[in-house]
Amino acid sequence: MINKEDVLNIALLSKLYVADDKLDELTAGMQEIISFADTINSAEVENTEFDNINNLSDVFREDVVVESYPREEILKNAIEQDEGHFLVKKRV
């Protein structure tokens, strides 16, 4: 059973705000999905290990130095930037 407090706590962990008028609906929706997910608890299956799909072992390789993307290119999509840095408003 998931309650409103749980939903608010998970939202905090997820860095999301839940509007007061949406909390009841969201809690009910989450409860419905979690009840559905709970059906796996009735499964009696062997403890089959699952590491990855194609049984790949660690994919190590020799480090190869390649050219990086130019800093100005990487910064192009930032809403606020200055002198080669991402900017956020000063709050301290």
Next chain:
Amino acid sequence: MSKIKKLHQQLVAKQITCTELTSGYLKKIEEKNGELNAYITITGEQALATAAAVDKKIAAGEQIGLLEGIPMTLKDNISTNGIETTCASKILTGYKPIYDATVWELLKAQNAVLLGKTNMDEFAMGSSCETSYYGGAKNPVDTNYVAGGSSGGGASAVGGDIAVYALGSDTGGSIRQPAAFCGITGFKPTYGSVSRYGLVAYASSLDQIGPITSCVEDAAIVYDAISAYDSKDSTSRGNIGGSTQNAINNDIKGMKIGIANEYLQGVRDEVKTAVLQAADVYKSMGAQIVYFDMPSLKYALPVYYILACAEASSNLGRYDGIRYGYKTDSYNSIHEMMCKTRSEGFGAEVQRRILLGTYVLSAGYYDAYYKKAQNLRGSIAQAFNNAFGICDIMLAPTVPMTAFKNGEAVSDPVETYLTDICTVPINIAGLPAISIPCGKSTNGLPIGMQLIGNKFEESKLLNAAYKYEIESGVLLK
């Protein structure tokens, strides 16, 4: 006949120039996209520039490749250098990647003509394309119905002939389901055979890029072009099985087609009938039909939603408003900036899946949900492994029903999740599967059937699909 081959021959024979072909498609997009809403971005200028380059080659007597000059689209979660890639989300509005996804790099090198970026459910989370920030893509068979999701725009574009082929991505059925709804072909390759580099991640252990086409042969042509080992994707294996085009017309006499009884439960009668009629077509070609049980399949859907949401909650943590995309206007702290940016930028379904994923990964619930789901994932993968010990290919419905009406899918999340019941087991096990048309419902909507292959056995899978397509004459109906 393959549409790609037909257009290729017309280009080579100089019956049409690539510029004329491309202009024709751009004109059709202008006429039809208002209704279909298949495209988010149209890249006409770039398309015509590529077309002109192809025309120059042809005029100079140079040979061109099969995909050269063929107008196509990419789903809007496939990165394109300098071209907006929004994932149909407000949070990525205006985002222009600074690099190309490997699949686009491969196709671009072959002078593929990119017409634009296609509509999708936001971050590929949905089954109707209606969670898109730009509104859903419509079904070209009947625009009162959805194109399906999440690669709804690509399916709508190919079905409506405003693109020759499209690349989509499939995490739980997002290529196959819209292909089934729109009456076309959708192919999800084996996990690892097509590079995911540059595909904006939803659930990294399930995501796979693949083609949406008007026939099986076109799917083979596009798959052969995009399946290659890529050192930039640590799960990449490449095309281990070799050219699928070479194997497509092999004799399938003696091939064992398996049907898991669970796959026929809970599907609409007319869908079940169409799939069983397809089994008869296979029998008439000398294939053998074998039935068996796969009890673990009944857990596939909750397992999928637990794992996909868990991975999504982690993958979507990167959207914080600082480096790219949407950023909230006013805030008093960094925490508030991130919360407001994410709450204003993500749609309701994406937020619901992030919350669910965070819940199943949080202390106290991890063992009961995430760990248990991972164990069940192993059991389901093992069950498929056993099935391919007794058959070569599996046959199943793609979706238990036909396309739903616009607006119907949004009302009940669990009910909507159930539409993915036939497709998600394939992603859980990392297998290749293709959806091809196999009939129509009484109200004239397409029914899709799904053929499932063993890992990296794309050649056998596309061979079986092609033979059915030819024998049944389904494309002519």
